[in-house]
Amino acid sequence: MGRRSFLSATAVGIGAGLSAPAIVSCTAANEKKTSDIAQRDKDLPFIGTEETFSTRELMVLNDRLFLEDTGLAEIGPRRIGAMDEAGLNVQILSAHTPGVQNVPGQKGIDFAYRLNRMLVEGPMGIYPRRFEAFATLPLQSPEASADELERAVREDGFLGCLTNGIIGKKFLDHPDFEPVLARAESLDVPIYIHPGLPPDEVFEIYYSNMRPEYQKEFQDQVLSISAYGWHQEVVTQCLRMITSGVFDRHPKLQIIIGHMGEGLPFFYERVVEKMSEVTRKSLDKPFEQYFHDNFWFTTSAFFQDDLLDLLLKYISVDRVMFATDYPFADMKDGTDWFRAVDLPRETKEKIAFRNAEKLFGMKV
Numbered sequence: 001m002g003r004r005s006f007l008s009a010t011a012v013g014i015g016a017g018l019s020a021p022a023i024v025s026c027t028a029a030n031e032k033k034t035s036d037i038a039q040r041d042k043d044l045p046f047i048g049t050e051e052t053f054s055t056r057e058l059m060v061l062n063d064r065l066f067l068e069d070t071g072l073a074e075i076g077p078r079r080i081g082a083m084d085e086a087g088l089n090v091q092i093l094s095a096h097t098p099g100v101q102n103v104p105g106q107k108g109i110d111f112a113y114r115l116n117r118m119l120v121e122g123p124m125g126i127y128p129r130r131f132e133a134f135a136t137l138p139l140q141s142p143e144a145s146a147d148e149l150e151r152a153v154r155e156d157g158f159l160g161c162l163t164n165g166i167i168g169k170k171f172l173d174h175p176d177f178e179p180v181l182a183r184a185e186s187l188d189v190p191i192y193i194h195p196g197l198p199p200d201e202v203f204e205i206y207y208s209n210m211r212p213e214y215q216k217e218f219q220d221q222v223l224s225i226s227a228y229g230w231h232q233e234v235v236t237q238c239l240r241m242i243t244s245g246v247f248d249r250h251p252k253l254q255i256i257i258g259h260m261g262e263g264l265p266f267f268y269e270r271v272v273e274k275m276s277e278v279t280r281k282s283l284d285k286p287f288e289q290y291f292h293d294n295f296w297f298t299t300s301a302f303f304q305d306d307l308l309d310l311l312l313k314y315i316s317v318d319r320v321m322f323a324t325d326y327p328f329a330d331m332k333d334g335t336d337w338f339r340a341v342d343l344p345r346e347t348k349e350k351i352a353f354r355n356a357e358k359l360f361g362m363k364v
Helices: 003-016 020-040 056-061 065-070 077-086 105-121 142-156 175-187 200-206 212-217 219-224 229-243 264-279 289-294 305-314 331-340 345-360
Strands: 047-053 090-095 131-133 161-164 191-194 255-257 295-298
Touching: 020 331, 047 191, 047 345, 056 065, 077 331, 105 131, 105 142, 142 161, 142 175, 175 191, 191 229, 200 219, 212 219, 219 229, 229 255, 229 264, 264 305, 289 295, 331 345
Parallel strands: 047 090, 090 131, 161 191, 191 255, 255 295
Antiparallel strands: none
8 A cells, every 4th residue: 555545545434433454444445446557548549748858969069968868869769669558649848948948149040940951851750740849949039930830830831839937137028029829829729838947036035045055955056946846937928818818819829737727726716716807808708718718738748636626617618738847757657657546538638639639630
């Protein structure tokens, strides 16, 4: 029995006056049910909607060579083998944060084009129907980004684009990025907002006051990104997009966020209650309606039943998609977890692949 199961069973047993044998029997029954569900859904197809790649050139650009051994830059047999073992039919690839979005001018434009074409000529061409992709954009040049998005979608079959957190010192609701938002809407493709590194000023104020003797463990850096910081920043960006009227100007624009909603489900009722009061006269729709009309959510790296339950409490199952966050999370851990989730088969098919098929116009 795992620690979590033991603690849960013990708590229930004490409250209900169950004996130790009854607790063990209850746990065994739950484990059998989980096993039976996993066996029932062993043939479930999967589309992974947040699956990361990089190149050595990109890692050098962003000072990320320490990630070289993670498998980020391997988009061939090793990755396909891991997909086959996990039963993941398709990976939708996206460049590792921050991509090239902080590279200015023609250098950024050329880099983004080169990176996108590398995917087409490489994994997407070599392994058709196993790899799809989100375009990388040179967001320091918004007009060029809009053009590259259209080129990548129309010529190379990309499914949309992915951005990484704050862009320099601006969020996507800034007027500078109107060309990108408008083009995505006109092309009917989504923008995936992935977390990104905080600006230096934000890092200094929020995260740099860690104990100096522990700096060698990178506590401040980890706190500012994957442990906490960048998840909150994505939610902030999404709320800003609603309040600034992005979706009133672009009602068909679709935004995807990962990591089981980046903490939004926990705050959902509070956010809706408070923001509804102050936006009633400034927005075209009730505040909460934008979450249901303009946002999609993925499971990337958060393989927890209780978090999925919380997300589905507030968001329609028709707007939730599967993702693993490979190589930063294990693909097989993700698919094994979801096969065992106690939901109806029809519901699980929507999350595992059908919603992605509908949004992206693709087929497993």
